[in-house]
Amino acid sequence: MIVAFDGVTLIDIVGPADVFNLASKFALPVDSRRYRLTLASIAGGPIVASNGIVVHTVPISEVDFSSVGTLMVPGSGPPDNPPVPKDIVDWLRTHALGPSRVCAVCTGIFLLAAAGHTEGKSVTTHWQAVDVLQRRYPSMRVTADAVYIKDGKVWSSAGFSTGIDLALALITEDHGHDAALDVAKSLVLFVKRPSDQPQISTPLKLQSLSNAQFSALHAWIANNLDKKLTIGALADFAGCPSAGQMGQAGRFSKGGSAPSGLKVRLPAGGAASGGWRLSCA
Numbered sequence: 001m002i003v004a005f006d007g008v009t010l011i012d013i014v015g016p017a018d019v020f021n022l023a024s025k026f027a028l029p030v031d032s033r034r035y036r037l038t039l040a041s042i043a044g045g046p047i048v049a050s051n052g053i054v055v056h057t058v059p060i061s062e063v064d065f066s067s068v069g070t071l072m073v074p075g076s077g078p079p080d081n082p083p084v085p086k087d088i089v090d091w092l093r094t095h096a097l098g099p100s101r102v103c104a105v106c107t108g109i110f111l112l113a114a115a116g117h118t119e120g121k122s123v124t125t126h127w128q129a130v131d132v133l134q135r136r137y138p139s140m141r142v143t144a145d146a147v148y149i150k151d152g153k154v155w156s157s158a159g160f161s162t163g164i165d166l167a168l169a170l171i172t173e174d175h176g177h178d179a180a181l182d183v184a185k186s187l188v189l190f191v192k193r194p195s196d197q198p199q200i201s202t203p204l205k206l207q208s209l210s211n212a213q214f215s216a217l218h219a220w221i222a223n224n225l226d227k228k229l230t231i232g233a234l235a236d237f238a239g240c241p242s243a244g245q246m247g248q249a250g251r252f253s254k255g256g257s258a259p260s261g262l263k264v265r266l267p268a269g270g271a272a273s274g275g276w277r278l279s280c281a
Contacts, residue, residue, distance in 0.1 A: 001038040001065075001099075002072045003092075004057050005085045010049040012074030012105040012163050013039065019167035019183055027182040028175055038063055042087045050076055060091060070170065071099040075107030079129035079159070082107035089114045101170065103155040105163040112154065113137045121151045126159030164189070 002013050020035035028034065041047050044059030073092070076083050092115035096102050104112050109125045110133065112118050119139045124130075124146040134142040143149060148157040148166045157166040164187065172180040220237055221229060 001040055001063060001068045001070070002074065003060070003088060004039055004041045004047050004055065004074065005076075005088050006047050007050050007076045007083055008047065008074050009076050009106060009160070010051055010053055010055070011160050012108065013049075013055070015161065015163040016072055016103075016105065016167035019164055019171065019187070022186050023171050023175070023179065023183045026186060027171075027179050029179075032175060036067075038068075042091065065095060065098055068099050070101040070103060071096060072103045072105060073108035073111050074105045074163070075110070075126075075159075077107065079107055079126045080132050082110050082129065084110050084114050092117065099153075101153055101155060103157070103166060103170070105157050105166060106159045109133065109156045110136075112156075113140065118154060121154050122149055123151065123154070123156040124149045124158055125156060128159075 002017065004013060017037055017039070020037055024034040039055065039057050040060040040063050041057035042060055044057055044062070046054045047057055048054050073088075089111055092111060096112065096115060096117050102112065102117060104123070104125075106126050107129050109118065109123050110129075113123075113133070113136070118137065120141075122141040122143060123133075124143045125133050127144050130142050130144045134140065146158065147162045148155060148169055150169070155166060155170070157163055168180045168184060171183060221234070227233075
């Protein structure tokens, strides 16, 4: 069951929901138990997500809670001051003890913490919310460099897309690694991330330091690690004239590093005049 409220971040709901739906329809063995999804709110009826999309919910009082094995609590923003709806917190205080797993997506962990279910737990949340979460609830151990964390029955994930990673981890726990990989392939994911990955990945950091040309090169390298990545191959992709010819290839980065064998040098005017220049060698 997923709990919803006005202003919720929609991907925190639909990301995990689509993972469970795909698993039930296409990835699980015929004799396996399927996931049954319920989206509930305190009063039921339509709720308006933060992006303005309206979704239908059932009244939470009508849910047969004895059949709920996993409870998911989505979040909302802004991350440095997320809303914590009192009616949801009051309901969680008495009902979150029942399911075998209680999962917070993004800033949904603020609701679980306010309900008293995270004391002494290791948790994570969106990287922009880590400091305020730790200040509000100092008894918790809040980790910034994690996509998701499991501590007992409490699961938590970082922001937005990591609800998908969390749901895949739950499928792994329920049905094994191969089933989760089948779902990841159906979702056309770049990679099925383990829990201890940094929230801002190394490739994304490198891309943020590059122009469009070399941002594409970083992505291409990461997607071709099973191939022989010669300097010539990198030069061809980057658009250098040749691997043996020196030539300006544009701005590479302000703070990153070049692939081994590609020479990086400052222009005559220094970094302030236009940044680094990449040449083929």
